[in-house]
Amino acid sequence: xxxxLRGTRARLVILLVLLGAAVLLTFVLERKQETDAxxxxxxxxxxxxxxxGIDSGAVGADGTRESDINLAIGLKLRALAELYGQDNxxxxxxxxxxxxxxxxxxxxxxxxxxxxxxxxxxxVYISIHQNDYxxxxxxxxxxxxxAGEGSAELGTITHANLLQNLxxxxxxxxxPATRRLYILxxxxxxxxxxECGFVSNPTDLENLKKPGYQxxxxxxxxxxxxxxxxxxxxx
Numbered sequence: 001x002x003x004x005l006r007g008t009r010a011r012l013v014i015l016l017v018l019l020g021a022a023v024l025l026t027f028v029l030e031r032k033q034e035t036d037a038x039x040x041x042x043x044x045x046x047x048x049x050x051x052x053g054i055d056s057g058a059v060g061a062d063g064t065r066e067s068d069i070n071l072a073i074g075l076k077l078r079a080l081a082e083l084y085g086q087d088n089x090x091x092x093x094x095x096x097x098x099x100x101x102x103x104x105x106x107x108x109x110x111x112x113x114x115x116x117x118x119x120x121x122x123x124v125y126i127s128i129h130q131n132d133y134x135x136x137x138x139x140x141x142x143x144x145x146x147a148g149e150g151s152a153e154l155g156t157i158t159h160a161n162l163l164q165n166l167x168x169x170x171x172x173x174x175x176p177a178t179r180r181l182y183i184l185x186x187x188x189x190x191x192x193x194x195e196c197g198f199v200s201n202p203t204d205l206e207n208l209k210k211p212g213y214q215x216x217x218x219x220x221x222x223x224x225x226x227x228x229x230x231x232x233x234x235x
Contacts, residue, residue, distance in 0.1 A: 162194070
């Protein structure tokens with residue numbers, strides 16, 4: 001083989017290598033852009049078990065604390081979020097408040113929770129609570145939704161699924177939040193508060209204390225979240 005042909009082949013090999021490297025670099029950059037865009041649009045499920053620490057919330061006739069029920073459901077909900085590969089964060093993972101002052105302040109605790117939600121990328125906020133009433137008659141779940149875009153849809157879906165799965169005879173409807181609900185009134189993201197049941201109702205209370213019932217609640221909430229995400233073309 002002549003020196004000219006050998007030189008031509010060598011130059012051709014180098015050219016092909018350079019072209020291959022350029023194609024690979026272009027592919028990597030495009031994938032990075034797609035990944036970055038996906039990261040910007042991915043939603044973060046923010047799970048907030050209400051109350052905690054010195055703030056027990058409502059207390060049942062047998063001494064059961066709302067804050068403990070909220071946390072149990074919240075932990076199960078997070079486990080399901082992990083199972084379904086959903087970005088998530090849990091506002092509290094133990095029996096504690098989020099107040100950053102030495103002396104507990106309910107207002108500051110709510111401010112801190114709000115700040116934690118706002119620090120997340122594309123948050124969807126779900127606050128877990130239990131209801132209370134002076135008499136034992138009221139029972140069942142109710143969802144309250146914020147004014148932010150998507151909140152009403154998420155709230156309506158979640159409320160309907162909770163009633164269908166747990167309280168089919170209930171005539172309650174999802175309702176918009178009032179200004180007195182600090183966190184919901186200070187968030188622009190999709191945000192709802194779920195009153196899972198009444199600790200003042202003996203039947204509700206006994207159910208809410210059962211791990212199996214808590215799992216059903218968590219599964220219904222998770223399913224509602226996924227349904228909402230599917231409807232809004234975000235997954």
